[in-house]
Amino acid sequence: MAAYWFTASTSFANPAVTLGRSASDTFAGIRPADVPGFVAAQLLGAAAATLLFRWLVPALPERAPDLVVPNPEQTEEAS
Amino acid sequence: MSTSARKPLAVATGRCAGRAIRYMRRLRISAWRIWWIQRSPQQDSSGQSNGCPGPCGPTRVRILHLLGEGPLCVGDLVSILRVSATHGIAAPGVPAQVGIGRRRATRPVELLRARTGRFRLPPEAPRDPAGRRIGADPGRRRRAPRFAAGWRVLSAAHRPGELEPMAVHLPEAGQPAQSANARPTFARRLVGRGPRNGAAAGDRRRLRHHGRAPCGRERRHRAARQYAGYRRGPGRAHLDPRADLGRSLQPGGDAGGCGARRTPVARCSRLRPGSGRRRLRRGRSRHGMFGEAVFTASRHARAGGAQFLSELVATFGLLAVIWGVARRRSTAVPFAWPRTSWRPTGSPHRPASPTRR
Numbered sequence: 001m002a003a004y005w006f007t008a009s010t011s012f013a014n015p016a017v018t019l020g021r022s023a024s025d026t027f028a029g030i031r032p033a034d035v036p037g038f039v040a041a042q043l044l045g046a047a048a049a050t051l052l053f054r055w056l057v058p059a060l061p062e063r064a065p066d067l068v069v070p071n072p073e074q075t076e077e078a079s
Numbered sequence: 080m081s082t083s084a085r086k087p088l089a090v091a092t093g094r095c096a097g098r099a100i101r102y103m104r105r106l107r108i109s110a111w112r113i114w115w116i117q118r119s120p121q122q123d124s125s126g127q128s129n130g131c132p133g134p135c136g137p138t139r140v141r142i143l144h145l146l147g148e149g150p151l152c153v154g155d156l157v158s159i160l161r162v163s164a165t166h167g168i169a170a171p172g173v174p175a176q177v178g179i180g181r182r183r184a185t186r187p188v189e190l191l192r193a194r195t196g197r198f199r200l201p202p203e204a205p206r207d208p209a210g211r212r213i214g215a216d217p218g219r220r221r222r223a224p225r226f227a228a229g230w231r232v233l234s235a236a237h238r239p240g241e242l243e244p245m246a247v248h249l250p251e252a253g254q255p256a257q258s259a260n261a262r263p264t265f266a267r268r269l270v271g272r273g274p275r276n277g278a279a280a281g282d283r284r285r286l287r288h289h290g291r292a293p294c295g296r297e298r299r300h301r302a303a304r305q306y307a308g309y310r311r312g313p314g315r316a317h318l319d320p321r322a323d324l325g326r327s328l329q330p331g332g333d334a335g336g337c338g339a340r341r342t343p344v345a346r347c348s349r350l351r352p353g354s355g356r357r358r359l360r361r362g363r364s365r366h367g368m369f370g371e372a373v374f375t376a377s378r379h380a381r382a383g384g385a386q387f388l389s390e391l392v393a394t395f396g397l398l399a400v401i402w403g404v405a406r407r408r409s410t411a412v413p414f415a416w417p418r419t420s421w422r423p424t425g426s427p428h429r430p431a432s433p434t435r436r
Contacts, residue, residue, distance in 0.1 A: 011393040022377050029377030034386070041387040045394030053402035 015039045 012018045012030070018039055022032045030038060 013394040029379040041391040042394040045391040049398035057406035
């Protein structure tokens, strides 16, 4: 995370960085009035990426019923 | 002291009612300082001088008056040290204004309350049926304290029984100081003296404006400042706050002095919550290392749909790489993340960058 936050790029991609840079009048700063729009865009982008990759690459617990063959012995012991 | 003798004091204090407020800062008097006040050469049980450099006579009595009344303030102490010893003690139960001119104490003093407090007062001087002190010249007329300059001259005069001014007793190197009875040094020992509320600085300014030769009290102030620097030695590492305060009272030069605003104590005093808030409100708070403003609202405009879209794409790209690598090969996340985000400004290494640019 530090590697991203301390880059020379002026993209923020982080609501905390956006808020922090609004408090410094530098070339990487952002006007406080523009912070809500940036934060909303970041949240939208993060949500889109999360949803996309949950669909593209599902996690193992979600795919487990399709991939794991049930063991009859353990099923009997459990019952 | 009779009531008629205090009348000029009341008249003098009534003329400058608005100027005494800045001297009313409350002080903390620690236990050892109270002990030091009470332990004077006159209080020694054997009747001989015990060598303790405490304040003597009326000065000690006046301090005990005000201590029995409540916490002291700068105006109280300055008034005590400046008022003439010939004014004596206030009559029991009669409020009295202690002090003169601009440096008076505005709080009335009642001897009755002081006597019932936790401080023991010395016995009163014998008085005749008319209320006058026995031994005092009834025909003598006291001088009305109308001007501070006149009283400065009066207070600078050497009195019988008082030690010599400190300039005579400056110690040799490495020897303990025995001459601490001068009143400026007493005030400095009792309350300390900040860089801003020091009377010595004010005297120095007045001297510069008026172009007049320094009187005895100012010479004592100057000697006390030299003594503070002399006692601390030639080193200039201001590790001791007391050394900071002492040296801040000196002009910069061979004695190791420095400006009052450059002392670490003065710098740390700027970090007080109250002053910090004030400075933030005024927008004058500065970073300690670079001198930049700590909080300044940015004026860089980043508005518009294009900017918001680029930020959305940037965040999407970052999260996409993180999620993808985490799902596919989680051990490579520490390497993939910097590869994604640690990029120079003009070289887009990931698909999201050229898209947003």
